[in-house]
Amino acid sequence: MITIQKADLHSSESLSLIEKLSSELANITGDGGTRHFNVDSMMAERALWLVARNETGDAVGCAALRPLSEQVAELKRMYSDRSEPGIGKVLLAFLEASAQRLGYSEIWLETRHANARAVKFYERNGYRVIDNYGPYIGRQEAVCLAKKLALNGSRGNL
Template identity: 30%
Template sequence: MNIVRTNSENSDFINLVKQLDAYLKITDGDEHAFYNQFNNIDVLKQVVVLYDDTEINSAQVNFPVGCGSIKKFDEISVEVKRMYVSPKNRGTGIAQKILNELEIWAKELGYKKCVLETGKRQIEAVQFYKKCGYKIIPNYGQYTAMENSICFEKEL
């Protein structure tokens, strides 16, 4: 596996986000339009894409299987955004590698904390963030009044 730091113009990132949005459209239901307005990727400058290196007919091929990004939240925090792993690659540690890389990058940029929002209906995501040391916090910003939202933070 190979993880690459890039930005939101990366075509593999764009394609993975399209898959994420299709998934969220189903799980968010009627609330999808509300959440989707906060997910513009053009503002994302720190993006990671994880590739699965596979050999096909003696040639090395890199398949993008997961992604995530961070963006400035406040002076000491970044917000984790657009975390996604393709369904057939879930449960293999890919999400943890992506999140670890994002946390390292945030520290390198001088941030002290990561925050994020996910939906209560994304049960696997909620369990994942708890397993990675994220603590539930009061919903922030645009998510304050959203019953489906659950917000987390982690000190770096």
């Protein structure tokens, strides 16, 4: 069973997960992906850092959500160590529900075409390819995806 909880981005567990993700991305794409993840942006209101834990409490995944606009959140640093099935799906579902509670109506993200596993994962979970946005405009290696969230009519805090 996987549990998800808000966590301290600066904790040793979080930093270890980020390092594992960066290493894996560098192996797949040649870029660890840290250039477009600014830790300071995670201090923004309606930003969120999550850690996934297995039954024994070990940190097995992470994900971040930060505001792009009033209605659009950006998913960043999504990672699963794949030590057991379903970590990514549970993380993504929790992140989407959290985004709704925070008042977002859509989630956007960027990954690389070379990261076919990630692209397929997001497409299987309802994300569609969109025009590249922000720092990814004009970058042929980048693929941006988005998902509209069901409206819940309220905006609150986690």
